[in-house]
Structures are given as C-alpha cells and as structure tokens.
Amino acid sequence: MNYSNLIKIAINALRRNKLRAFLTMLGIIIGVASVITMLAIGQGSKKSIQDQVSSMGSNMLFVMPGGQAMGGVQMGNSDSKSLTLEDIEAIRSQSTSVGKLSPVVRSSGQVIYGNKNAPTSIFGTNTDYLDIRKITIKSGRMFTEAEIKSAAKVCLIGKTVITNVFGENVDPTGLEIRFNSIPIKIIGVLDEKGQSTFGQDQDDLILAPFTTVQKRILAITNIQNIYASAVSEDKSPLAKTEIETILREKHKIKEGADDDFTVRSQDELIKTFSSISDILTVLLGIIAGISLLIGGIGIMNIMYVSVTERTREIGLRMSIGGRGIDILMQFLTESILLSVIGGIIGILLGIGAASGVGKMMTWPVIVMPQSVILSFLVCTVIGVFFGWYPARKAANLDPIDALRYE
Amino acid sequence: MKKIIEIKNLRKDFHVGEVTVHALRGVSFEIEEGEFVAIMGSSGSGKSTMLNIIGCLDKPTAGEYLLDEINMSNMTKNELALLRNRKLGFVFQSYNLLPRTTALENVELPLLYNNTIKAKERRQLAINALESVGLADRMHHMPNQLSGGQQQRVAIARSLVNDPVVILADEATGNLDTRTSYEIMALFQELNQKGKTIVFVTHEPDIARFTSSSIIFKDGHIIHQAKSIDKLEARQILMELPVENGYE
Ligand SMILES: Nc1ncnc2c1ncn2[C@@H]1O[C@H](COP(=O)(O)OP(=O)(O)OP(=O)(O)O)[C@@H](O)[C@H]1O
Ligand SMILES: [Mg+2]
Numbered sequence: 001m002n003y004s005n006l007i008k009i010a011i012n013a014l015r016r017n018k019l020r021a022f023l024t025m026l027g028i029i030i031g032v033a034s035v036i037t038m039l040a041i042g043q044g045s046k047k048s049i050q051d052q053v054s055s056m057g058s059n060m061l062f063v064m065p066g067g068q069a070m071g072g073v074q075m076g077n078s079d080s081k082s083l084t085l086e087d088i089e090a091i092r093s094q095s096t097s098v099g100k101l102s103p104v105v106r107s108s109g110q111v112i113y114g115n116k117n118a119p120t121s122i123f124g125t126n127t128d129y130l131d132i133r134k135i136t137i138k139s140g141r142m143f144t145e146a147e148i149k150s151a152a153k154v155c156l157i158g159k160t161v162i163t164n165v166f167g168e169n170v171d172p173t174g175l176e177i178r179f180n181s182i183p184i185k186i187i188g189v190l191d192e193k194g195q196s197t198f199g200q201d202q203d204d205l206i207l208a209p210f211t212t213v214q215k216r217i218l219a220i221t222n223i224q225n226i227y228a229s230a231v232s233e234d235k236s237p238l239a240k241t242e243i244e245t246i247l248r249e250k251h252k253i254k255e256g257a258d259d260d261f262t263v264r265s266q267d268e269l270i271k272t273f274s275s276i277s278d279i280l281t282v283l284l285g286i287i288a289g290i291s292l293l294i295g296g297i298g299i300m301n302i303m304y305v306s307v308t309e310r311t312r313e314i315g316l317r318m319s320i321g322g323r324g325i326d327i328l329m330q331f332l333t334e335s336i337l338l339s340v341i342g343g344i345i346g347i348l349l350g351i352g353a354a355s356g357v358g359k360m361m362t363w364p365v366i367v368m369p370q371s372v373i374l375s376f377l378v379c380t381v382i383g384v385f386f387g388w389y390p391a392r393k394a395a396n397l398d399p400i401d402a403l404r405y406e
Numbered sequence: 407m408k409k410i411i412e413i414k415n416l417r418k419d420f421h422v423g424e425v426t427v428h429a430l431r432g433v434s435f436e437i438e439e440g441e442f443v444a445i446m447g448s449s450g451s452g453k454s455t456m457l458n459i460i461g462c463l464d465k466p467t468a469g470e471y472l473l474d475e476i477n478m479s480n481m482t483k484n485e486l487a488l489l490r491n492r493k494l495g496f497v498f499q500s501y502n503l504l505p506r507t508t509a510l511e512n513v514e515l516p517l518l519y520n521n522t523i524k525a526k527e528r529r530q531l532a533i534n535a536l537e538s539v540g541l542a543d544r545m546h547h548m549p550n551q552l553s554g555g556q557q558q559r560v561a562i563a564r565s566l567v568n569d570p571v572v573i574l575a576d577e578a579t580g581n582l583d584t585r586t587s588y589e590i591m592a593l594f595q596e597l598n599q600k601g602k603t604i605v606f607v608t609h610e611p612d613i614a615r616f617t618s619s620s621i622i623f624k625d626g627h628i629i630h631q632a633k634s635i636d637k638l639e640a641r642q643i644l645m646e647l648p649v650e651n652g653y654e
Contacts, residue, residue, distance in 0.1 A: 002521050004525075005518045005519075005521075008518065009518060012507060012511065015506075016504070016505065016506040016507065017506075312502060313502075313504060315502075316498075316502045316504075316515075317515070317519075318463075318487065318490075319461070319463060319490060319496050320490065320491060320496065320515060320516040320519060320564070320568075321487050321488065321490045321491020321492070321516060321519040321520070321568075322487065322519050323483070323484045323487040323488075323519075324483065324484075324487075325484075326487075326519060399463045400458055400463050400464055403463075403498065403502070
C-alpha cells in the first residue's frame, strides 16, 4: 500500500472518533507543552543570570582574603587581614592585563538623617570602583583623589537609602547624614541598579572614599577586598593568574603552600550559575519528559482498546486484501499521527504558555529551536514505540476469527 | 465454459484442545464461470468453512483448490491477500461496513489496497458500483443512515468494485426480512445475468430457489449437487408479493 493511501486510511479512522483521538492526544499535548515551557523557562533563567552577572562587569575580578571560599561567594567579612594597599600598588605596577583596581572596605551600620534611620552598608572604594562595577552617577559628582587622600567625610548614596531616610523622589545632594554617628556629606546620587540575580538590593549602599571608611568608621589599615577589571574580557583569565602570582610573591608564600587570598573572576561566576541553571533545566526537562512518557502510554492504551474494538474492521480489511503489513502500518500510522499531531499542538501550546509565563511573571523565556525539534522527534518515536505492540496485535489477527468477533 | 473454482477431495480439520473437528471430509466439485451456486445444508455442516477456503481466508488441511486456474496450495499469506484483493468479493451476513464512513468511502475501500488504481479512478469505480446496486443517491450517507437492505447493497457494491471473478456471500440475506431478501436476490440475479459468478451460502431453501444450481452439505460431505430446473426470477416474485404499506 502506498503512503498516501495509508495516511488517508489512518486519517479516516481517526476522524471517525474525533473526541477520542483528541483525548488520546491530550497526554502528548500536555507532555510536549510542558517540555517546551519548562525548557524555555530554564533557558530563560540561565540567560538572565548570565546577563545580570555580566552587567555587573563581565571582566571583573575580585580578590578576597583567606583561601578558597565556596562557590565564589565571599564568606562574610573576613577577619583575615592579608590584603593591603601595597598589594594594590604591586598589582598596578606589575600586571599588564589588569586595568582598573579598587580597594574595598565595607561596614554595615545605621544611617541617620533627622529623626529617620535605616540599616545599610557603607562601601569604601577609590574612583575606579564605579567603572569596575559599572555603576553610574545620577546626579552630583564622584569624590576626588584629593578627598581620598584627606579621608574627606563625603559620600554618594543609592536609591534605597534615599527612600528609607529621605523619602521618595528627594535629591539629598548637599545634605549631611550620619553613619554610625559619623557625619558625612552627600555629594552625589547613584543610578538605580535594581536587584541582583542573587536577590540583593544593589541600591542599598553608601559609597565613600576607602580612607574615610578605614580611618573614621572601621579604624583599620588593611583592606577587605580588591576589585579589579581586566583590560578586556578575554584577558580576564590572564589577569587572574597575574594577580595570583603577584600576591603570592608579595605575601611571600612558599612553593606548594596555600594562598592566603582567593581571586575570583566574573566569568567563573557565570559558569557556576550557568551550571546550576543547567541542572535546573535538566530536572525540569526530566519531569516534562516523564509526562511525555505517560502521554505515550496513554496512546498505547487507547490503541489497544481501539484494536480490540475494531477487530471486525480488521477482519474486513483483511478479507478485501489487506495484508498483515498493511494492517500493521495502518495502526502504526494512526498512533504516529496521534502523537505527531499532539506534538504539534503541544509545541504551539508550549510556545504560547512560555511567552504567557514570560509576560505575566516578567520572566525571561527562551524557546530553543532544538527543544522544538527534539520534542517533535520524541513524539514520532513515541508514536512508533507505543503504537508497535497494538499494531502488531492487529496485524497478527486471524481474518476469520476477526470477522466473527462480537 | 471456463472453470472458476475446482475443488478436489478437500478436507479441513479444526483442532480444539484434544478434540479434532472434521469440518470438511473430502469434498469435490466445480463451479463454472457465470454460475450462481447456492451452498446449502444444516447448521454446522461446513458451509462457512467451505466458503472461507474458497475465499482464500483459510487453508485446507488436505486436497486441492484451484481458483481461476491457479493452484492455491502453496500460496503465502500475502499472496492470498493479493488474490482476495484482485479476484474475490465478499458479502457478509452482518454487512461489515465501516461505521461513520460514507457509502462511497466504504465501497472504495478494497481499491485502497490496490496500488495500481489512482484516486480518481477509484472514486469513479466506486460510483459505478453504487449505481449498479441502485444507490447512486445514497453515496454520501453513513451506514447508520441506511436501512439494512441498503447497507447490504453497499456491501455488495463493495464486493463488486474490484471486478472480481467470483462473489462469495455467506448468509447475505440472513439479517433481512423476506421482501428485502428477495430484493437482494434480485440484485444478485441481475449481477449474475451480467456474467458474475456467485457462490451463495444459505440454509434457507426459499432463497436457494433463485440460484442456478445448488450444492448441499451434510456433516462435511456433499450429499446432493444439482442444477435448478425451476429457477425463480426474484423480480417477478417481488411483483407478486402483496403490497404492504403502499410499497412502490
Ligand atoms: N475455528 C474453528 N475452530 C473449531 N471448530 C470450528 C471452527 N470453525 C468451524 N468449526 C466447526 O466446523 C464445523 C463446520 O462449521 P461451519 O461454520 O462451516 O458450519 P456452517 O455450515 O457454516 O453452519 P451455520 O449454518 O450454523 O453457519 C462445525 O462443527 C464447527 O463447530
Ligand atoms: Mg456458517
């Protein structure tokens, strides 16, 4: 029998029982739609993590005191005092791939203005910090080198702090706040950065010269972290090894001994988080795949019922010249049609659902062509696989018995 | 006259567990082209078994069967299927039409299993077959929109559509009332007059009167075989039947 006759026969058979065909497909429809949606959400979140991390500065490097910390996240305010300003000077003079460099000292505390106060953090940095972290100034100005030298009591503040102590839409430039009872003058306002991928409010900060934070707030001489940027993104790994070599030498660490600092680059962070969301994608994919499998079993079930129910039809088809292979192909085509049509509907529904989720939740979703093609192939395979046994059962019927079947 | 069917010393045994049922115990007969043969006999005498073998749906245990001068003995399943498709037409007691499928599509069905026939030709042949059974105006009706007699006519059209060398009918009037049975017999007679060979299984002597010869089975043997001397014309009998409910 040729293909067009085969498909005609199968379509006619499915048309005779439209509702059942639809219900049979439902499993596949839901399965495929959830595969597509889940993968789209998984991929979208991966992409958004990557975007956000790189918006923090994709060639950023980060040095913290102490040995390896977990997952590139600094483990609290280290009490290790291994990093100093001399380290920064050494990196600045010896490294060729490191561009900008900034010391960071940080303290949390209470910011007070009038009768309002709020908890926040103050970051002491130099002027390079803005570039490294891709922070921009909304109004006012950055502090100057002279102000760093003199440990001037000046600062820039983020939007959350403004909202907390001044109220909405106030430009507090020129006013004086107190941080842990130290009066500091506001000389600028930072542009809003929103939440980070990790849920931190990136606007809840005060930025001041590092000398100010060192001397007037923390009373320390060491620095807590070094932020740096590689001259270009592809120099980032090189910059990392340079910093490591320079610091080992500076800290007089012997061959084979462990570092007393850790250097992290942003692209490592990206990799870490991408792999987390890859795992997430795989998990979502497995769950969706299981529902697809259940859809396939649904097809098999209905095909068995259908073969039994249509025993006389099978007998008739055999008596008018249908060979075993024709009957097999007919039922196989029916199950493939069911799963492929179900698959196509599922793909459309999945794309719809993914973009719906994307719009409603303002989640990024990405429908990858691979997942569409894969779902389609999986559907065909399911059709063949789960259709095979019922179809073979039909093909092996004896025509006389089948015709006599009540 | 050409011999369409030649049966020589044919046997058929069925094994049910320990028991062997001898459904056919050595039968021999011939059917010539253009004959209209009734196969008669009481229930369980082996009529259906015989017809199934003639119809290439079943294979004999022993003996020879030649259809249209081809020996069936060494045919494979697929070759038998091909023969059924090209040389045979079946009419069943219970019509066996596909539900929710128009009369026309039901009639087209055998041709779907014949690759040499294109869609357009298939449609035309099916229309012709339906016209020849007088159902040209019911082509697009579903089986459940047709009376039993009309459904059986569709089934007859389906058996005709591949222009078979012989039409095989098993109790084709078994589900129909007397008048409709006669109408169906009239149709068979008409087809027979046009040259179709027909083998018609029935246990009603009443119906067998319309055929040109009869073979009577008993316990797997042929006990009587004869040409009819007083063959009746179904059309004529129909006209003589009392008219009920303003029929025609
Ligand atoms: N598949 C089978 N398995 C076992 N025995 C069978 C089978 N088919 C038929 N028989 C037996 O063969 C014998 C002949 O059966 P067959 O169906 O040919 O009778 P029949 O003449 O058509 O009867 P009826 O007029 O009731 O249809 C019966 O005894 C029946 O029980
Ligand atoms: Mg019978």
